[in-house]
Amino acid sequence: MGEWMRIVFFGFQRWGTETLRALLASGHDVPLVVTHPPSRNPADNLWSDSVTDLATTAGIPVVECRYANAPELAELLKAQDAELLVLSNWRTWLSPQICALARHGGINLHDALLPRYGGFAPINWAIANGETLTGVTVHRVEDELDLGDILLQEIVPIHPQETATDIFHRTLPLFASLALAAVDALERGTASFTAQDSRQATFFHKRDERDMRIDWYRPARDIHNLIRAQSPPYPGAFSHFRGQRIELLMAAPAPRDYRGTPGRLLLTADGAVVLCGPPGPQGLLIETVAPEQRPAMPASQFFAGSSGYFD
Structure with missing residues (x-):
């Protein structure tokens, strides 16, 4: 392998734009970007930087879809000859068949210390539940959502008066740095994965008015x-x-x-x-x-x- 990888990127909102920007700045080849379409849900527009705009400005073709398991997208992915899929705030299940189209499969970045706080709004749930630690996890994308083997994890303390917004801003830079570290480890052949203990896993739903x-x-x-x-x-x-x-x-x-x-x-x-x-x-x-x-x-x-x- 060379010093860069050929990556198809799946991402959304600010988490996605920050991760994609870091991959591009580091010289990785991103021939295709997949993102969700704009949403009418106010909760989806809080950190609504456009992955589409960033990719388009960089001259990268973009596919917008809610789910990414259609045969048409599979055919398009096959044509990319990707080494890796990188997911950052991709919000729907990605099938093993899609991940298998890249030589290294897929890795996902999740803003929690998996196996706890899988699912949605992990920062908000962690603070509402009085947690004192959170973080960001890079894990392999596997059949069960947010339960793939862990490659990297970084802990972020939650101080007594800190808010979800404070923790968002402190965890956001880790998406870029951990994505680059994970890709580098895979490229060099030094990646070491650890299985999650599914008995410790917790999965949270989207937060609603109630x-x-x-x-x-x-x-x-x-x-x-x-x-x-x-x-x-x-x-x-x-x-x-x-x-x-x-x-x-x-x-x-x-x-x-x-x-x-x-x-x-x-x-x-x-x-x-x-x-x-x-x-x-x-x-x-x-x-x-x-x-x-x-x-x-x-x-x-x-x-x-x-x-x-x-x-």
Whole structure:
């Protein structure tokens, strides 16, 4: 082999553009790019850099499709004589028959520490669940989604006040660096794969509005994690106050031990505090809110003079 590989790239959004840009800058031959078409789903447009635009500017043919297992695409892939398929935020299952069209098969980049947090929105789920570690995994694409043998993995700590947006920006550069390291290891013949323990695997679904609604009977720690997990530009964790939907954008544990009925708003010397469920301290200090159809503002400003309960 030479110093570069012939790679067919499958990717979407900013994760995909950053990975493809790194492959091209490193001199790898990318004769074909496969990406998803633009989506009407707002969740698909948060980090919506266009893989199509990047590939087109580089003079690379592009196929846009939701699923990549059609016979027509298989014929097109055969003609590329690819050594490797690289997937970065490719969001649908890729069949073993498609992967077998490249000499080294396919590798995928996933923003979690597999085998845990396979599936969708792994950063958001990890923070909502109070995890202190996440990362990026490069694994072989095999029949079961996100369960292929692991080639590379890098750990990223999650600090107590960090949000999903913070972790997105800290993990994003790893897509480029780990993709290049993985391709280099395969090209040199030094790649070493480790089987995943499927007994440790967890698979998460896409997040929806119901996953973002606050249950004030949950402990303050859990609600704080949910708010961190749904940081802007993600759709915010929300509740209703006096019939109005309110997104809670920033919060922190209350500095003293407030107790009482979950959902009760207290205007205190510390600021706007909402009581949560047991166990432990029940107060959550609400710092920034976004009322329905209004810009974000300090919670103390929005709730000034108010009293009552969140639904």
